[in-house]
Structure formats: C-alpha cells, structure tokens
Amino acid sequence: MNKGRLKKITVRIISLLAAVALSATALGCGGETSSGKEKIIVKVFNGGAGTQWIENVKDNFNANNDTYEINLAYEKMFASTIESEIEMGTPTADCYFTSDAAFQKGIYRDYFEDLSDLLTRKPDGESGKTLQKKMLRFDDWKQLSSKNGEGMYMLPYLDAIMGLVYDHDMFVEKGWLSFADRTDKAALDEQGVSYTEKTEYGSTYLVCSEAFGNYEKDDKLLKTGKDGKFGTYDDGQPETESEFDAMISRMCNGTDQAKSFIYSGIHDYYVNELAHAMMAQYMGEYAFRMAIAYDSDGQNLLMHDKTQVALDFETNGYLAVKTEGAYQALRVLDKYFDSEYIHADCKKTSSVSHTDAQNTFLMELNKVATGNNTGYPAMLVEGSWWENEAKTMISSIGTRNPERGPGKVDYRFMLMPDIEGQYGLDTGESRTFFSTLDAGGIVVVKQEDENKLEAIKDFLLMTVSDEVLRNFTVDTGIVRPYEYDLSEQELSKMTPFGRNNWEIFRDTENIGIIRYPILRNKEPVVFASSIDSYFIYMESNGVYSQSYIRALRNAGSVDSAWNSVGYSQEEWSEFVQDAIEQGFYSQE
Amino acid sequence: MTGSADDKIYIIQKRRKKLKDTAFIWSVLAYPLILFMIFYVYVNINSFVMAFQKQNLDGSKIFIGLENFKTFVSEVASSGGLLNVALKNSVKMYLLNLLICMPLYIFFSYFLFKKYLGSRIIRCVVMIPQVVSSMVIALLFKKIVSDALPEIMQALTGAEFPDLLSEPGKRFGTVLFYGIWVSFSTSLIVYSNAMGEINEEVIESAHIDGIDTMFPELWYIVLPLIYPTLTTFIVVGFAGFLADSGALVTFYGPDGEADVYTLGYYFTVQILRNNTGTYNTIAAGGLLMSLVMAPLTYLLKYCMEKFGPEAE
Numbered sequence: 092m093n094k095g096r097l098k099k100i101t102v103r104i105i106s107l108l109a110a111v112a113l114s115a116t117a118l119g120c121g122g123e124t125s126s127g128k129e130k131i132i133v134k135v136f137n138g139g140a141g142t143q144w145i146e147n148v149k150d151n152f153n154a155n156n157d158t159y160e161i162n163l164a165y166e167k168m169f170a171s172t173i174e175s176e177i178e179m180g181t182p183t184a185d186c187y188f189t190s191d192a193a194f195q196k197g198i199y200r201d202y203f204e205d206l207s208d209l210l211t212r213k214p215d216g217e218s219g220k221t222l223q224k225k226m227l228r229f230d231d232w233k234q235l236s237s238k239n240g241e242g243m244y245m246l247p248y249l250d251a252i253m254g255l256v257y258d259h260d261m262f263v264e265k266g267w268l269s270f271a272d273r274t275d276k277a278a279l280d281e282q283g284v285s286y287t288e289k290t291e292y293g294s295t296y297l298v299c300s301e302a303f304g305n306y307e308k309d310d311k312l313l314k315t316g317k318d319g320k321f322g323t324y325d326d327g328q329p330e331t332e333s334e335f336d337a338m339i340s341r342m343c344n345g346t347d348q349a350k351s352f353i354y355s356g357i358h359d360y361y362v363n364e365l366a367h368a369m370m371a372q373y374m375g376e377y378a379f380r381m382a383i384a385y386d387s388d389g390q391n392l393l394m395h396d397k398t399q400v401a402l403d404f405e406t407n408g409y410l411a412v413k414t415e416g417a418y419q420a421l422r423v424l425d426k427y428f429d430s431e432y433i434h435a436d437c438k439k440t441s442s443v444s445h446t447d448a449q450n451t452f453l454m455e456l457n458k459v460a461t462g463n464n465t466g467y468p469a470m471l472v473e474g475s476w477w478e479n480e481a482k483t484m485i486s487s488i489g490t491r492n493p494e495r496g497p498g499k500v501d502y503r504f505m506l507m508p509d510i511e512g513q514y515g516l517d518t519g520e521s522r523t524f525f526s527t528l529d530a531g532g533i534v535v536v537k538q539e540d541e542n543k544l545e546a547i548k549d550f551l552l553m554t555v556s557d558e559v560l561r562n563f564t565v566d567t568g569i570v571r572p573y574e575y576d577l578s579e580q581e582l583s584k585m586t587p588f589g590r591n592n593w594e595i596f597r598d599t600e601n602i603g604i605i606r607y608p609i610l611r612n613k614e615p616v617v618f619a620s621s622i623d624s625y626f627i628y629m630e631s632n633g634v635y636s637q638s639y640i641r642a643l644r645n646a647g648s649v650d651s652a653w654n655s656v657g658y659s660q661e662e663w664s665e666f667v668q669d670a671i672e673q674g675f676y677s678q679e
Numbered sequence: 680m681t682g683s684a685d686d687k688i689y690i691i692q693k694r695r696k697k698l699k700d701t702a703f704i705w706s707v708l709a710y711p712l713i714l715f716m717i718f719y720v721y722v723n724i725n726s727f728v729m730a731f732q733k734q735n736l737d738g739s740k741i742f743i744g745l746e747n748f749k750t751f752v753s754e755v756a757s758s759g760g761l762l763n764v765a766l767k768n769s770v771k772m773y774l775l776n777l778l779i780c781m782p783l784y785i786f787f788s789y790f791l792f793k794k795y796l797g798s799r800i801i802r803c804v805v806m807i808p809q810v811v812s813s814m815v816i817a818l819l820f821k822k823i824v825s826d827a828l829p830e831i832m833q834a835l836t837g838a839e840f841p842d843l844l845s846e847p848g849k850r851f852g853t854v855l856f857y858g859i860w861v862s863f864s865t866s867l868i869v870y871s872n873a874m875g876e877i878n879e880e881v882i883e884s885a886h887i888d889g890i891d892t893m894f895p896e897l898w899y900i901v902l903p904l905i906y907p908t909l910t911t912f913i914v915v916g917f918a919g920f921l922a923d924s925g926a927l928v929t930f931y932g933p934d935g936e937a938d939v940y941t942l943g944y945y946f947t948v949q950i951l952r953n954n955t956g957t958y959n960t961i962a963a964g965g966l967l968m969s970l971v972m973a974p975l976t977y978l979l980k981y982c983m984e985k986f987g988p989e990a991e
Binding site: 171172174175178195196199200356357435438439440441442618619621641644645673 | 735736737738821822825826829839841842844845846847930931934936937938952953954955956957
C-alpha cells in the first residue's frame with residue numbers, strides 16, 4: 092500500500108472516530124432508541140425507596156406508547172446538582188425523581204416545566220379523583236412548588252419519616268417494654284379483649300386468649316401506648332421521659348450492656364429530624380409552623396427566657412429559633428443521642444455510613460438471636476425506607492437464620508416520649524410527632540417538543556395512579572403523599588415494619604407528621620436570601636452545622652450550644668432585605 | 680518553461696507548504712487554545728466580574744460594587760467564623776510545614792545522602808506512599824484510623840478509643856499528621872537528589888578544612904549548596920498555601936467539620952456542594968487573596984535570592 096493511500100485511510104478513520112465521538116457527546120441526552128422511538132430519560136434517586144416500582148411503570152408505558160420510550164437512570168442527585176446541570180446546558184435527564192424539595196432557584200429561573208395542567212387530570216380514569224384531590228397537604232405543596240404563587244413546577248414524590256427502629260419481639264423478650272397488669276383489666280374488658288392471668292417467677296401478667304390487633308394467641312399483653320388502645324403499634328412503649336429513661340437504663344445497664352442507639356456517623360443529620368419532631372411535639376404543630384415561618388401572625392410564642400413574644404417576620408423573625416420548643420428539642424437530643432449509651436459508631440463522622448449503621452444493627456441483633464451478645468445497639472435511628480434499603484443484608488442474614496429473613500422480624504418505630512411541660516397553642520395537642528427527611532419532588536426539565544412533554548406528563552400521571560401507589564407501598568413499605576388506601580390483602584403482603592409505618596401515617600388522631608423540608612423551603616426568606624436553607628442550630632464557634640448532634644458535641648453542653656443558636660438582628664435584617672428586594676413579602 | 684514561471688510555481692508551492700504548516704500547527708494548537716480561552720481566560724475574567732456582582736433568585740445579576748469583598752473580609756475577620764477558622768488552619772498548616780517539617784525533611788534527606796545505616800530501608804519505606812495512588816493511601820489511612828485503630832486500642836486497653844478523624848480537638852491534628860507523613864516522601868526525594876548533585880570534591884575539601892562532623896557539614900556546606908531548591912520549595916509553598924486543602928476532601932468529602940476547614944477546602948466545598956449562592960463572595964475572596972499573595976510571594980522570592988547564602 093503506498094504512503095498516500097495509507098495517509099488517506101488514516102485520515103478517514105480519524106475523521107470517522109471524531110464524528111462518532113462528537114455525535115455521542117451531542118446526542119448524549121436525547122436521540123432515538125433501538126426500537127426507533129424517541130427517548131425520554133427519567134432519572135430516579137436510588138435511595139431507600141429502590142427502583143423496581145418504577146421499572147414496572149416504565150414497562151407499562153413503553154408497551155403502550157408508539158412514539159416515546161422511557162429510559163430510566165439511577166443516581167442520588169440533589170436539587171443543586173440538577174440545577175447546575177441545567178445551568179450549564181447539559182441536563183442528563185428530562186425528568187428527575189428526587190429526595191430533595193429545594194428546587195426554588197430552578198423554578199424561579201424557568202428551568203422546569205409547569206405541571207399545573209396535570210392537577211385537573213385523573214390518574215385513575217374518569218371515575219377517579221383529580222390529581223389535586225389526591226395530593227395531600229396541597230396548600231403547603233403549592234406554596235413550595237409555585238413561582239410567586241403561580242403554577243406547580245414540582246410534584247410530590249415521597250413522604251418518609253425518621254424515627255427509632257426496634258425489634259419488638261426482642262424488646263418483649265428482654266422485658267424492656269411495659270407489660271399489662273391487673274390494673275389494666277378494666278380497660279381490657281372495655282375494649283373487649285379476652286385474656287387470662289398467668290404467674291411466672293412470682294410476677295403476674297396477662298396473656299391474650301385469642302389473636303387481636305397485632306397480638307397472637309398467648310402473647311403477653313403490653314400496656315397501652317399513647318393512643319390508649321390495646322393491640323396497636325405503640326403498645327408497651329414508654330410515654331414519658333422518665334419511662335423512656337427507665338427503658339434505656341434497663342437495656343444499657345442490664346446484663347446485655349446494650350447500647351441505646353446506633354446511627355450513621357457520616358449522616359448524623361438524620362437525627363436532626365428527631366429534634367424537629369420534638370420541637371413540634373413541645374410547641375404543637377400550629378406554633379411549630381409559625382416558628383418555621385418566622386412569623387406568628389400576632390400570637391405569642393414562649394421563648395426559652397420565659398418571655399412571650401409575637402414573631403414578626405421583618406422586625407424580630409430571628410427570635411423564632413429561640414423558642415422554648417427549640418431549646419427542649421436540643422436538650423432531648425443531647426440527653427438521648429449524644430449520651431454515654433449510644434453506640435461508638437455514631438461518633439465516627441467520617442467513616443460510618445447509613446448502610447453501615449443498618450448492617451451493624453442487623454448483624455448484631457442476629458447475634459443476639461443466635462447466641463449471647465453484649466454491647467449491641469438496641470435501636471436504629473432511621474427512616475421509613477431503611478428495611479427496603481437493607482433488604483440485601485436482611486436476605487443474607489435470612490439464608491443463615493431464616494427466622495430473621497425478609498419480613499420475619501417485627502421491627503417497629505418507637506415513639507418519642509412526651510416532654511415535661513409540652514404544650515400546643517392549639518388546644519388539646521397531645522399527638523406524638525415525627526418529621527420527614529425524605530419529602531422530595533419530581534421535576535421536568537424545560538422541553539422544546541410539546542409532544543414529548545405531553546408524553547412525560549402521561550408517564551408522571553401513571554406513577555401516581557392508585558394501583559402504582561399501592562404497589563409502591565406494598566413493595567417498599569414507604570408511603571407517598573397522595574390519598575390512597577391499602578386492602579387487608581395488600582397489608583398482609585407487607586413486612587411488619589411496612590405495616591407499622593403505614594399504621595403510623597394513618598393514625599392522624601394520635602400522630603402528627605411535620606414535613607420540615609417542605610415547611611422550611613417554602614418560605615421566601617429561606618430560598619431568596621443567603622440564609623442557610625436547612626439548619627436552625629449553629630455550632631458554638633458561630634459556624635452553621637449540618638448536624639445538630641455535632642454542634643452539641645463541639646459546643647460541649649446544651650447551654651453552650653444554645654447560646655450560639657440563631658442569627659443576629661443585623662444578619663436577619665440582611666436576609667429580610669434580600670427577600671424584600673426580590674419582590675417577596677411586599678403584599679403582606 | 681521560463682525562469683519566472685519556475686519562480687511562480689516555487690512561490691505557490693512555498694505558500695501552499697506554509698499554509699499546510701500553518702494549518703497543521705493550528706490544528707494542533709486550536710483545541711488546547713480553545714480550552715485555555717474557556718477554562719482559563721474566560722473563567723478568570725468571569726471570576727473577576729462575579730466578584731462585583733450579586734445574583735438574584737431569578738438569575739438576574741446586579742452590580743454591587745465592593746460588597747462581596749466586604750462580606751469576605753468581615754467573615755475572615757469575624758473571630759470563630761468559618762473563614763476565620765479556615766484562614767488560621769491554612770496558616771497553621773503552612774507554618775507547620777515550614778518550621779517543623781522542612782527541617783525534618785532536610786535532616787532525613789541528609790541522612791539518606793550520607794548513606795548512614797538503615798538509609799536504604801528508610802528510602803524504601805517513605806517511597807511506598809508515592810508508588811500507590813494517593814487516593815488509596817488516604818482511604819487506607821482513614822480506614823486504619825477510623826476503624827482498625829479504635830478496635831486495636833480497645834482490645835489492648837479495654838477502654839473506648841475515639842475515631843481520631845472524627846473526634847473534636849483531635850481531627851485537625853490527625854489531618855496535619857497525615858499531611859506530614861505523605862509529603863515526606865516527595866520532599867525526601869527532591870532534597871536528597873539535590874544533595875546528590877553536590878560535587879564530592881567540595882565535601883572532601885570541606886573535610887580538609889576541618890568540617891568533618893555532621894551538623895557543620897550540613898549547615899555550612901550542604902544547605903548553601905541546595906539553597907535554590909529550598910527557595911523553590913518555600914516560595915511555591917507560600918504562593919499556594921491559601922489554596923491548599925490537603926487530604927480533607929478525601930477524608931470528609933464536602934462534610935468536614937468547621938474546625939478542620941482550610942481556605943482551600945472552603946472553596947472546594949462550595950463547588951462540591953454547588954453552593955452557587957456563595958460563588959460571588961468566593962470570587963471576591965479569590966481575587967483578594969491573589970492581590971495579597973502575589974506581591975508577597977514576589978517579595979519573598981526577592982528576599983530569599985537577595986539575602987540567601989552564596990554557593991561559592
């Protein structure tokens with residue numbers, strides 16, 4: 092082959108390769124699939140909720156659509172990363188399902204499609220409800236995901252709470268819960284529960300004569316929990332701080348020398364949600380919401396210095412973080428989650444991830460079940476999703492010990508105790524509160540092709556149909572913030588923990604759930620100023636901390652940490668000015 | 680064919696060749712030049728402009744004069760604030776390197792240079808971190824300090840031993856220790872090689888002149904002869920110390936505690952977190968740091984060259 096020809100061939104090959112590389116770069120996000128349909132890329136946050144549920148919806152969509160094909164991609168992406176991608180002109184998907192709700196920058200910069208027209212559509216067909224009617228707490232969500240009150244640029248994805256997970260049967264066996272005794276007979280009779288009295292080692296206790304609620308025949312009866320009913324999710328659980336202390340003392344100072352809690356050292360901000368819940372529990376939901384909004388609408392809130400202050404956004408909104416509720420939350424956090432009884436891994440802030448904490452919890456409890464073990468963590472601070480997230484480890488344990496395999500262990504959420512002196516501005520507030528960490532949204536990146544946008548909307552509508560929502564909850568144990576119900580048959584397919592989570596969400600009389608990320612991110616002063624978008628407590632050295640526990644640890648004491656909480660009047664004025672200059676609060 | 684026709688053909692051919700050469704040169708240079716224009720020229724100009732702007736929620740930009748500079752300076756000056764802590768840590772890191780590590784590096788390099796007993800083993804041991812990827816070494820160190828060490832110590836003493844990378848009051852010290860350990864090998868190689876360049880006859884002549892013990896030889900002969908290398912290390916280290924984040928990103932990602940922050944880490948974290956709200960302030964900070972550090976670096980270089988010992 093002569094030299095010239097060789098050169099030509101080389102040039103052609105290089106040109107071809109360059110062309111392929113350029114086309115691949117240019118068409119990275121779009122293009123056609125092998126089936127000739129146009130691609131729609133949907134990126135899903137592959138956290139604890141898993142992804143199998145959406146694979147099924149995708150298959151259904153793709154089978155029925157001749158023009159577009161949904162391609163799923165999985166990545167843990169947060170609002171700031173997605174917005175940066177769009178800002179740079181390189182979004183990696185058309186639609187994102189995320190665990191984040193802080194998309195306000197993207198909304199105000201027109202990065203996302205307005206999905207308002209979906210609100211009047213009916214995901215379950217003509218006989219079903221409109222999407223707006225299906226959405227729970229619509230007003231809060233509307234404020235969060237609209238632009239100057241107009242439009243709906245984000246749909247709700249998850250509603251997952253943080254709490255204290257424990258193995259109920261193990262707690263019963265160890266005697267760490269409170270058992271029913273003769274004083275409970277009248278209440279049992281009133282509820283129509285049949286029982287028999289038994290005496291063992293000199294102690295008298297009551298056992299069920301027949302299965303009811305979450306008891307099986309011959310189970311030891313526990314005292315009622317805060318809901319005052321036998322056979323529900325909170326039976327035997329401590330109600331007050333002193334009862335809670337006694338339970339922790341039994342588990343940590345007994346022969347097992349167990350540790351009270353384990354949580355991720357790296358993600359120790361998970362524990363923040365317990366503080367938000369405790370703050371709401373102390374103040375009541377109404378007052379909590381006012382504190383989060385930095386304005387109490389003329390009503391007084393109790394401050395830690397015992398004064399009563401009406402919060403006014405412009406003049407003294409910064410005092411919102413100085414309420415007695417905020418203090419009590421910090422105190423409880425310090426008392427239980429930074430105590431000598433917590434597992435050593437909680438303090439490994441650079442090495443123990445949430446999955447490490449889950450695995451340690453599961454493996455240590457398996458050791459308890461299969462032999463003697465000491466120093467194990469009795470409770471795990473985790474969210475509704477944890478069991479689904481840890482299913483590989485649970486299955487692995489199940490192969491060695493089938494009694495602790497998937498769905499075999501009765502994991503439950505332990506309610507936080509009442510705090511002495513807790514009150515609510517709304518009279519009669521006695522609910523126990525949880526706070527959500529995962530209350531993220533679904534956004535659609537601005538589309539040029541109307542037909543493609545319509546196809547994306549059709550797909551989104553499919554993901555909120557009753558059937559999909561029910562299947563999602565049955566498979567993952569996690570609730571989505573839409574109105575739907577589960578049949579007895581569906582409930583029976585769920586794990587005990589999934590059912591427990593569902594029962595907690597359904598008991599609105601006794602349980603309050605605050606969506607901290609939503610309540611906070613919907614306030615203009617949060618998203619339109621340089622105020623930190625997430626935290627209310629500060630570290631002792633004046634630096635905002637992502638984790639309240641670390642702030643406490645660094646400060647050395649509750650009071651020292653408390654003295655550093657909040658913003659100065661000067662800082663606050665700047666935040667207010669920022670928000671007002673951008674047109675917020677002007678009509679108020 | 681006439682002579683002028685030949686000339687014309689020659690000129691055309693010459694032009695074509697020149698054109699081809701130019702095309703070839705530009706085809707090679709174009710890509711890096713475009714990258715340079717975008718990622719250096721544009722970025723720096725944009726950074727300069729950003730330092731005087733503020734970005735609203737809707738993306739609109741407004742000119743705010745020196746406001747970002749004031750914010751940056753007030754945060755740096757605010758005792759206990761994040762930037763204040765970060766600046767102090769950066770200074771600590773640099774001073775530790777300069778005042779403690781550098782003499783140690785020189786001493787050990789001299790040890791290797793003189794081929795004292797065990798020098799080969801030391802050379803081999805300190806070289807290991809250089810052979811393995813720095814990321815792997817950092818992760819290995821993290822695993823040992825966070826997991827293995829607490830367990831070993833607990834097994835030995837029966838008492839709980841903290842994770843030194845997480846423990847308040849100890850974590851920054853641990854990061855500093857890691858920095859010293861890892862930079863040991865680089866410094867040892869450079870200094871011992873610089874010492875290796877010293878003419879054997881100079882050393883012998885010094886011995887004849889009565890300098891025959893270790894410290895006088897190091898002080899009067901070796902140090903002056905490797906002074907240019909020392910100058911380079913000190914000047915380069917000084918120029919970059921405010922931007923140095925050490926191994927903080929590997930250890931903590933963007934979630935490091937306030938007390939381990941350095942200025943370099945602070946800037947990196949803002950980017951890693953896509954914390955666009957602070958970009959204008961950090962642009963002002965970057966500009967300010969350049970304004971302060973550039974003349975100081977030149978001054979340091981000048982002083983070191985002017986007042987340093989003469990090799991002769």
